[in-house]
Amino acid sequence: MIPLFIPEFTDEMKNAAVDALQNEFFVMGESVHKCEEEFARFCGTKRAVAVSSGTAALRLSLIAMGVKRGDSVVTTANSFVATSNSIVHAGGKPVFTDIEQSTGNMDPSKASMGGSKGIIPVHLYGNPAKLDEIRDLAGERFVLEDACQAHGAEYKGRRVGSIGDAGCFSFYSAKNMTVGGDGGMVVTNNDELADKVAMIRDCGRKTKYEHTMIGYTNRLNTVNAAIGRVQLRMLEGWNEKRREIARIYRDNLPGDILLEETPESKPVYHLFVIRTRDRDKLQEFLKVRDIGTGIHYPIPIHMQPIYREMFGYRGGEFPVSEQFSGEVLSLPMFPGLDKDKAKYVAGAVTEFFEGGKP
Numbered sequence: 019m020i021p022l023f024i025p026e027f028t029d030e031m032k033n034a035a036v037d038a039l040q041n042e043f044f045v046m047g048e049s050v051h052k053c054e055e056e057f058a059r060f061c062g063t064k065r066a067v068a069v070s071s072g073t074a075a076l077r078l079s080l081i082a083m084g085v086k087r088g089d090s091v092v093t094t095a096n097s098f099v100a101t102s103n104s105i106v107h108a109g110g111k112p113v114f115t116d117i118e119q120s121t122g123n124m125d126p127s128k129a130s131m132g133g134s135k136g137i138i139p140v141h142l143y144g145n146p147a148k149l150d151e152i153r154d155l156a157g158e159r160f161v162l163e164d165a166c167q168a169h170g171a172e173y174k175g176r177r178v179g180s181i182g183d184a185g186c187f188s189f190y191s192a193k194n195m196t197v198g199g200d201g202g203m204v205v206t207n208n209d210e211l212a213d214k215v216a217m218i219r220d221c222g223r224k225t226k227y228e229h230t231m232i233g234y235t236n237r238l239n240t241v242n243a244a245i246g247r248v249q250l251r252m253l254e255g256w257n258e259k260r261r262e263i264a265r266i267y268r269d270n271l272p273g274d275i276l277l278e279e280t281p282e283s284k285p286v287y288h289l290f291v292i293r294t295r296d297r298d299k300l301q302e303f304l305k306v307r308d309i310g311t312g313i314h315y316p317i318p319i320h321m322q323p324i325y326r327e328m329f330g331y332r333g334g335e336f337p338v339s340e341q342f343s344g345e346v347l348s349l350p351m352f353p354g355l356d357k358d359k360a361k362y363v364a365g366a367v368t369e370f371f372e373g374g375k376p
């Protein structure tokens with residue numbers, strides 16, 4: 019079986035974890051601070067604040083940016099549900115926008131800010147969103163990058179996460195970089211914002227016994243930070259391997275099922291996604307050939323039962339997202355995927371389109 023994804027776990031990670039457990043505080047130990055410094059350096063930002071998940075990174079950033087009950091925030095209908103859940107957690111209302119046919123990312127030409135406080139573009143599948151256009155659209159309002167799928171991706175020579183007012187990352191185990199469990203990071207060049215996020219993640223604490231905000235317990239555990247530091251050292255090499263696999267797919271698959279890369283960007287292929295009207299048949303065809311696939315995402319966020327119930331969305335409002343969700347299929351993609359196996363996958367997909375359709 020060729021799975022969709024296999025996480026990396028090495029002896030170095032195991033040793034780092036044991037070392038941290040034996041020699042540091044379990045909570046907010048030295049590894050957490052080092053992980054923050056190293057991640058900020060990696061992204062090219064002044065600051066990084068480690069938190070307990072990508073969702074917490076988004077929620078805490080929104081609260082720190084001043085989103086309050088009733089405020090609206092623009093985001094894409096085509097993402098993992100956590101992107102827009104974070105707006106709801108902060109008390110706000112998500113205002114969705116449709117996506118580009120070619121990439122699945124937010125289409126800035128279809129978005130309008132209205133009275134919204136800010137905007138959350140998502141670098142979906144590891145491919146940067148059009149940040150220049152999104153910045154122009156946002157004007158003075160905040161741009162919060164959801165880079166949860168894009169660790170190390172570049173837009174016009176800069177690492178994503180460092181371009182908006184802040185950027186959020188997830189270290190969930192299927193991401194390009196993990197911490198051996200849940201975790202996340204907020205990066206920013208704004209000291210005041212970083213300090214606020216750090217306070218909110220730690221019970222709103224300004225000093226040990228003084229609380230100036232209503233905060234949460236959303237810290238990153240020391241043991242996870244220690245594993246994350248080892249993963250971070252491997253990340254660039256792993257991303258390069260993902261690009262090599264993507265090259266094999268791009269060179270060997272029919273052109274009309276490929277998504278496009280954002281111009282002047284360097285994607286990191288968190289997922290390799292193709293699209294076809296025959297998606298369900300193709301998925302079955304590959305399963306019979308022992309090839310694992312995934313669907314990211316089968317239901318656009320506005321069509322999720324809870325979003326229909328809470329915000330009254332119906333079908334038809336974001337037609338590109340709705341069509342996209344019925345056509346996308348994620349092929350196996352992880353750094354350890356053998357090149358011959360990637361060629362086998364590409365061969366099987368090609369065979370399907372050349373007449374093998376069941």
Ligand SMILES: Cc1ncc(COP(=O)(O)O)c(C=O)c1O
Pocket residue numbers: 071072073074097098100101140164166167187188189190200201202
């Ligand atoms: C685009 C996107 N945003 C947010 C999240 C939330 O991250 P987490 O699962 O770490 O809370 C994820 C990942 O799961 C994601 O893919």
